[in-house]
Amino acid sequence: MMNLFITRLQSLYKSFWYPVLVVSLVLIGHTAGHEVLFGVIMLFTMALGCWISDDLRFAVTPFLCTIFCVTVEHSPNVPDYSRYYLEPQALIPIIIAFVLSVGSLICFAIRHRATAKRPSKKSMLWGLIVFCLGLLTNGLFGANYKLGNAVFAFAFLLTLVGLFYLFSSYVRFDQKTVDYFLFCFLLSGLLITLQLFIAYLTHVRFDESANPIKETVMVGWGVWTSIGGMLSFLMPAGFYFAAKYKQGWIGYLIALVELFAILLSQSRGALLIGAGVFLLCMIAVCLVGEYKKRNRMITITVTVVGIIGILILSKQLLGLLQNFIDYGFGDNGRFDMWRVGIQRFLERPFFGTGFYDSYYNQGWYKAIFPYLYHNTLIQMLGGAGIVGFLSYAYHRFCTIRLVVKTPNPCKIFLGIGILGLFTFCLIDVLFFHIYPSIFYALMLVVMDASDEIKS
Numbered sequence: 229m230m231n232l233f234i235t236r237l238q239s240l241y242k243s244f245w246y247p248v249l250v251v252s253l254v255l256i257g258h259t260a261g262h263e264v265l266f267g268v269i270m271l272f273t274m275a276l277g278c279w280i281s282d283d284l285r286f287a288v289t290p291f292l293c294t295i296f297c298v299t300v301e302h303s304p305n306v307p308d309y310s311r312y313y314l315e316p317q318a319l320i321p322i323i324i325a326f327v328l329s330v331g332s333l334i335c336f337a338i339r340h341r342a343t344a345k346r347p348s349k350k351s352m353l354w355g356l357i358v359f360c361l362g363l364l365t366n367g368l369f370g371a372n373y374k375l376g377n378a379v380f381a382f383a384f385l386l387t388l389v390g391l392f393y394l395f396s397s398y399v400r401f402d403q404k405t406v407d408y409f410l411f412c413f414l415l416s417g418l419l420i421t422l423q424l425f426i427a428y429l430t431h432v433r434f435d436e437s438a439n440p441i442k443e444t445v446m447v448g449w450g451v452w453t454s455i456g457g458m459l460s461f462l463m464p465a466g467f468y469f470a471a472k473y474k475q476g477w478i479g480y481l482i483a484l485v486e487l488f489a490i491l492l493s494q495s496r497g498a499l500l501i502g503a504g505v506f507l508l509c510m511i512a513v514c515l516v517g518e519y520k521k522r523n524r525m526i527t528i529t530v531t532v533v534g535i536i537g538i539l540i541l542s543k544q545l546l547g548l549l550q551n552f553i554d555y556g557f558g559d560n561g562r563f564d565m566w567r568v569g570i571q572r573f574l575e576r577p578f579f580g581t582g583f584y585d586s587y588y589n590q591g592w593y594k595a596i597f598p599y600l601y602h603n604t605l606i607q608m609l610g611g612a613g614i615v616g617f618l619s620y621a622y623h624r625f626c627t628i629r630l631v632v633k634t635p636n637p638c639k640i641f642l643g644i645g646i647l648g649l650f651t652f653c654l655i656d657v658l659f660f661h662i663y664p665s666i667f668y669a670l671m672l673v674v675m676d677a678s679d680e681i682k683s
Contacts, residue, residue, distance in 0.1 A: 232279055241277045244411055247289040249273070251415045259426055263297035264318050278332035282340065283396040285405055287333070287413045288670060292389070296419055298448040300431060301345050301644075306443075306451060310381065311484070334508040337398065339638065340596040344397040350426065352676045353392050355626030356669075360385040362619020365584020365613035377582040380598065381660055391516075391669040401677040406619045406638050409674040410468050413667070416460035421489040423447045424455055441492040449663075456490045456498025460505050460650045461667065462489065464641040467509040470526075471517025471637045480526055483509065497655045505648040519639050554646060562655065569601040569610030570641050580613035600657040604650070607660065630675055638678040642671045 240246055250270055257266025274290040302312035314319055339346070347353045358458040363381040366371045399405060424447060445452040463486045469479035483506065490502040511531075512669045572581040583598040601607045608617040631643035649668065653659045659668070 237276075238280055240362070241281045241286040242283075244408065246273075246277075246286050247408075247412050247415050250293055254296050255422060256422060257297050258299055261299050261301060262450075263299050263302065264321055266295060268321050268325040270297075271329045275325075275328045275332040278336040281336075283400055284336065284395060285408055288395070289415065292313075292412060292416045292670070293419060294393075295445075295449050296416075296423065298426075300446055300448045303448040304482075305568055306446065307501075317426055320402045326468065332590050333394070337394070340398060345400075347396065350679075351396070352626055352630060352672045353389065353396065356388045356392055356622040356672070359623035360389055360558075360618045362616045364610060365449050365579050365583060365615050369581040370576055370579065370581055370585070372585050373582055374584045376584045376598070380583050381651060384665065387662060387665045392673055395670060395673045396676065399673075399677075401681060403681055406674055406678050406681060407469075407472075409670065410465050410638065410642075413462050413465040414469065414482065415477060416667070417459055417465060418459055420447075420455060421476070421486050422464070424489050424492055440492070440494060445493040445494045452493045452495045453498060454658060454661070456493030456495030456502065457652050457656060458664065458667075459486050459490050459493065460498050460502035460652060461645050461664065462491075463502065464509050464645040464648075465520055465557040467513045468637055471513050471519065471641070473672060474519070476519065477522070477526060480513070480523070480530075483632055484530060486653040497652055501648050501652045504651070505644055506624070506646075508644050510646065512640055515565075516640055521565060528598070565601045566603055566606050569603065569606035571605075572610035576613060578613045579615055580609065580611045583607075583611040585611075597661075600660050602656055604653040604659055607657075629674070630679075632673075634679055636678055639675045642675050646671060 239251075249260075249275070253266045253273075257263040257270075270290060271294070274287055277286045278284075301308070302310050302318075304310055304313060313322065360381065363384055364378065366381055367377045388632040424445075427445065427447050428440070431444065431446075433441045435441055442452055445455070447455060452457070463483045466479035466481075466483035466486070469476035470483075485500060487506050491499050493499075510527050512528055514520055517523070572585065575581060583600075598611075601610060604620070605617070608620045612619075625648065627643075629638045646668070647661060649664070658664050
């Protein structure tokens, strides 16, 4: 009886239903305001999987979705800056679940070290290492060097290099595994979309004209820019399934819903980049994959229906766009930030002045994070100098080479997503929030592995 139970559990962890279970636990906990309870249950399921599974792919969704448990009420960020996660009733179970999860992962790695795959000479791991080593030099030897510079960079090293090595070494890739990763990305985008819809039904406020008030568009783990930016980044996963599978048109529709959710996020940058990502995916899905003819028909239908819908619902859409119209093309202080970043680069061009050296840091309420320049390239120049910038440029070159050298549907659509992230981060800070880099690292893992798989 026990063997039968374990066998069924192993089947669950290998199936596509386990990611659905994880996302369901996260969504219920987030919506009900019991994120610690449901989050801990979810982490316990991951820990259990480490002991009964022989492959680590089941851990993808827990890594991606844990942060999405956070509720607005308990968020350490706006609007209330809650200290909930520092209180014993939340902190103790979180620490226990975290230690158990990490310990189980370490034990898994030790138990399966003999079958772990070694990185090849062409692996994206080396470009990530170069980037992270360059990042570690930020502000080095400067008079105002802070320990936070090294801590912040080391967090990136653990996230990007650590997760890439872990999942590329302990996941056995075939076409079904590639689909599994893309399915997890699809579910993550769908989870964010559902959380945003729930936010509109609960705490998002509206002005006298029934237009959403931008400052109230938040979901606990992030505000409008993070919500919209993450959706822009994840949206191409739906198009991947549209290109590859008979029932993939559902993924196309999910991507369309996510585009609408980006509009609801009220983020100007996310809407601009998200629309561009959606357009590129519409073009790609008509040219790539096994269902090009069907996808061309869907694309034409979506375009025609979209135009008609805009004409019919122009008044309602104008209300959703009112915030975009009010803000216009205002830079929201970005030009000043960029000037400061360039100034810091000129002061110390070799290693930069460090991520924590900016006059914007004065009075910055998120002491754990530096005040970032809202532009990845300027951030690397001002914070890490030419050494950090060149290390980032080399990593970006490796990413481009990965996509264009031997393109396939996985690399094309995830590459469009990464392009969206890179472009969005020319005007925002999403990448340097660290948690989105988990998505980024796992995208690189599956793109890198897809080279060795015959579709």
